[in-house]
Amino acid sequence: MNLNQEFLEQNLAGKLIGHELHYFEETGSTNDDAFRLGVAGASEGTVILAESQNAGKGRLQRVWHSPPGANIYTSIILRPSFETARGPQISIATGVAVAETLNPYCGGRAELKWPNDVLIGGKKVCGILAQMKTLDTGIDFVVVGIGINVNLRREQLPDEIREIATSLAIEAGCEISRSEVIIRLYENLSKWYKELLNCGFEPIRRAWLGMSPMVGKAVQVRFHQDVISGTVSGLHDDGALILQTDTEQTLYVSAGDASIIKR
Numbered sequence: 001m002n003l004n005q006e007f008l009e010q011n012l013a014g015k016l017i018g019h020e021l022h023y024f025e026e027t028g029s030t031n032d033d034a035f036r037l038g039v040a041g042a043s044e045g046t047v048i049l050a051e052s053q054n055a056g057k058g059r060l061q062r063v064w065h066s067p068p069g070a071n072i073y074t075s076i077i078l079r080p081s082f083e084t085a086r087g088p089q090i091s092i093a094t095g096v097a098v099a100e101t102l103n104p105y106c107g108g109r110a111e112l113k114w115p116n117d118v119l120i121g122g123k124k125v126c127g128i129l130a131q132m133k134t135l136d137t138g139i140d141f142v143v144v145g146i147g148i149n150v151n152l153r154r155e156q157l158p159d160e161i162r163e164i165a166t167s168l169a170i171e172a173g174c175e176i177s178r179s180e181v182i183i184r185l186y187e188n189l190s191k192w193y194k195e196l197l198n199c200g201f202e203p204i205r206r207a208w209l210g211m212s213p214m215v216g217k218a219v220q221v222r223f224h225q226d227v228i229s230g231t232v233s234g235l236h237d238d239g240a241l242i243l244q245t246d247t248e249q250t251l252y253v254s255a256g257d258a259s260i261i262k263r
């Protein structure tokens with residue numbers, strides 16, 4: 001079933017996130033659209049939603065597979081009035097909001113993998129790409145891009161990701177209403193965003209650590225040719241993963257792909 005723009009607009013009227021909805025049947029990347037709207041002065045909580053993307057962007061210059069009819073591709077403009085260094089807290093909070101949104105559909109099995117992948121049963125169901133525009137005085141706006149595999153069937157997953165990716169429907173064993181997921185997602189993101197603005201990073205850090213199987217485990221973080229290993233001991237205020245090495249050094253890792261080392 002296609003996304004129902006009218007139903008979404010009715011349900012999102014007056015909400016912090018979603019009061020202004022830009023819907024496209026097809027676009028390049030909702031993040032690019034959101035960035036353009038942000039530069040043009042779009043208000044906080046403006047959302048872009050697309051049925052498909054022909055240039056969907058992932059982290060580390062990857063492509064995000066974005067076929068029509070099955071998934072969620074959305075980008076949200078936020079304008080937090082805090083210093084630039086706290087920008088990554090927005091994507092951490094988004095990961096928590098997404099996992100909380102997916103949990104009712106998958107028996108509470110959603111997990112968070114640093115920096116901001118959401119997994120079910122160890123397979124990726126959602127990716128988050130945050131992009132920030134700064135001013136001399138701090139953050140101008142953050143675009144939070146969220147891609148969720150909702151009703152994609154296993155055979156529709158490209159070969160190269162079939163073993164490492166999943167969808168909500170594969171995990172739930174039935175088709176899921178994308179509109180319902182979108183409305184819950186914006187609601188949960190509003191809640192965690194307000195928590196971040198009003199109470200600081202601590203509640204988000206606690207929630208994230210509680211949903212991540214990486215905590216206390218030996219992990220490996222790859223960034224291009226470099227590989228760093230250590231045991232995860234926490235999450236820094238700037239979103240960096242904190243590792244303790246075998247030589248008792250503390251490392252702060254701010255970019256890369258992390259995986260748990262199987263012993």
Ligand code: BTN
Nearest residue numbers: 029031056057058059127145147
């Ligand atoms: C990742 O690599 O895990 C991040 C993927 C982010 C994909 C989403 S889909 C909506 C938004 N628009 C994009 O082009 N990318 C993000």
